[in-house]
Amino acid sequence: MHPPFDARIEACRRRLETVGAELLVCFPSPNLTYLSGFVESPSERHFLLFVPQSGSPAIVAPAMYGAQLDSLGLPDVRLWDDETDPLIVVEDVLEGMALEKEDGTTGSTVLLDDRMWTTFNHDLRSLLPDAEFGLASAALEELRIRKDETELAALRRAGAIADRVSLELRSRGEELVGTTEAELASEIDSLLSAEGGGEPAFETIVAAGPNGARPHHHPGDREIDRGEPIVLDFGAFVESELEAGTARYPGDQTRTIVVGEPPAEYERVHEVVREAQGAAVEAVEPGVEAGEIDRIARSVIEDASYGDAFVHRTGHGVGLEVHEPPYITAGNDRELEPGMVFSVEPGIYLEGEFGVRIEDLVVVTDEGCERLNDSPRGWESGENVGR
Structure with a gap:
């Protein structure tokens, strides 16, 4: 072999x-x-x-x-x-x-x-x-839970592809208004391919306005309106570079953006999610239990009085499968080790109004972790990107 x-x-x-x-x-x-x-x-x-x-x-x-x-x-x-x-x-x-x-x-x-x-x-x-x-x-x-350098190289490439597509989507700003969720999802899949990705790693999520309160919303014919939050969750498989055989590794990134001025409560909610995600990523290092990462993200959201609106685990492992161990969920006492790769993706979902989720993949290193995604995590789009 x-x-x-x-x-x-x-x-x-x-x-x-x-x-x-x-x-x-x-x-x-x-x-x-x-x-x-x-x-x-x-x-x-x-x-x-x-x-x-x-x-x-x-x-x-x-x-x-x-x-x-x-x-x-x-x-x-x-x-x-x-x-x-x-x-x-x-x-x-x-x-x-x-x-x-x-x-x-x-x-x-x-x-x-x-x-x-x-x-x-x-x-x-x-x-x-x-x-x-x-x-x-x-x-x-x-x-499988600890990735080798060949696997990590593929996952880094997948993350970079998702970053480039994320930047492109933000830059379009007003062009997104009037586009249906399904049309934008199809466009994202095309952009992922154009940037060097293979097939989508999962069904691309575009969830506008109140649809964003459904974490796994399926894009439909709803048109995106100015001023409403848009949850964008996507990634593509990339082929790992092997002497013989093949293996595909996925990207997985979520950003929530707005074209124009957002609803009154939105900026606070987005900042809470961003703080929760940052605190959880900061806590990732060898020896920390997976459940502790979930607790840290959840505590930030609970302290802001949105605990009941965070309705899923903080993350999941990523490798040959989009969802695999380690699962970043309450009660998981598995200690993190170098080479483990998983998502950190807290969210707040307000039924009938909007949802916010921010997701990056991270790899545990000897001293902490490395983010595999580095596109802007703010909500601004168009001319305001990077604000």
Whole structure:
């Protein structure tokens, strides 16, 4: 295999030993991409990566993927065609792996991809009737939660793309008035692509006026009016630079802007959210619990008497998935470590009036954190940008 996947496979083996499992089986998912560099959507076909605690990993895949898999340098590729029962191939792979426990018992612990479809889960259970089963995250979460330099480089590029699009949107000022939410969302997606991004990392959010009080509003045909807050939440995937294989990492940034003069209460609300976000980012450093970051952001908003209007967690991890550990939420006692990447995105949502959310991605460093977004966080647009 090629870097960094050979190192990830070895790290996975060590984690299997730590958690007391003999085998991990991945299905087309971010876990499979993390370990192999192969990106594929799930389908009804058997496409499975087997990583034993000892011995060589193997992949079972439809024959149509042969050329693609050859380029990855995987040590043991078992292809099957439409005239072959894939379970025969799977069974042959399992028989060749030493799955006995150290005490000599025939039972084994097998970790299955958290996203694996029930069909394949059932097949593996039928072939390993004496095994105990768990989730692949028991081994892989500890590996994926800390990003290596290749991953961080991709996330920085994704953040820079979002920054450039954010600046472009602000500069348009009055041009935004009369545009529908859906039209602006489509334009944002085009801008992300023009700046070097791939497909949107999630459905772009444009929420104007009272729609901004819905944190995950779907853009519609409402026209943007002068003087109303506009919540803009967007990002694009970028490809990481790998010797072989591929992996995509997303941007994720939120700003809330206004064209013209905002509602009377808006400036105070925006400043409270901005203060909460800044305080939370300032508190990020190794050893701090994830729940403490949430508490700090929430306390600023509660002290301003808007606690009931902050209706979601402060943040979520970002990597191969837009939402993954660590989750920055109350009660999460997971200590932050260098290499963890997550969003910090407090918000206040006033039903029937408007919403405000400010979001940046941060990476934990040895001494604190680095913001992956650096576009203006104020509400001004047009000629007033940077005020």
